[in-house]
Amino acid sequence: MQLLLVQASFQPKLEKEAVSFIQVNRLNEETRLFKENDGYEEVIISKVVNWINTASPSEGVIELNKTPIVSIMKIKMKDGDVAVIEPAYNCVSENHVKTCTIADGEVIYTRNNKKVRLKSLEFYDWLLVGWKYESVGSPKDELLEETLYTRYFSYLAETYSDFIMCPKIDKVERLDGDTRRHIVHASALNYSAHHGDAPFDRIYITLTDTPENGVKINKVTIQKGISEKESTIQCRRES
Secondary structure, X not given: OOOEXXXXXXXXXOOHHHEEEEEEEEXXXXXXXXXXXXXXXXXXXXXXXXHHHHOEEOOOOEEOOOOOOOEEEEEEEOXXXXXXXXXXXXXXXXXXXXXXXXXXXXXXXXXXXXXXXXXXXXXXXXXXXXXXXXOOOOOHHXXXXXXXXXXXXXXXXXXXXXXOEEEEEEEEEEEOOEEEEEEEEEEEEOHHHOOOOOOOOEEEEEEEEEOOOEEEEEEEEEEOOOOHHHHHHHOOOOO
């Protein structure tokens, strides 16, 4: 009779800054690498780390010798440590025949010889197929927003020089229907809070951009201490 490993009693807790890269492999030899030093892929790493940290422990057992897996993820830490995540299976034995089926919404997390079975439907779906559809490099709309924000940012006073993180063009409106004249609403976070304990501040900029007058800043507002959820949305880290 095949042995089973009892559910481990620990909750994974990862720090995004400790991750060097994430690699996902499938049985058909498809693979994808997400690197910590890539601006866009760093956001994907943040998303994966958040799924792991917020997943719920499962009461299911962990099979020592399960059927071949569909895909497997390896998380390489900067200290050389490696965590492994793979789909979980449910197995039943009948007439000495063991049948295993993939457990919908559940994964197995292994690190330092400790294993835990976790529930996270979003993470499970991403592990099976979602990673294949992540953009290679930043999506075009994000690159366009960054380009526009950089252009407009140069018109701000030096007082706001720290607001360069996760720039977004929130809204663009034509002035009187003219395709050459626009009102632009933009926002970004303060970079200095990136590695600190304090919450982010967010800048909101409203400006006009016309051929005759160029760029004119109309209004600048600073929102102090935004929530973690708001900063996550600003940086497009939600799935």
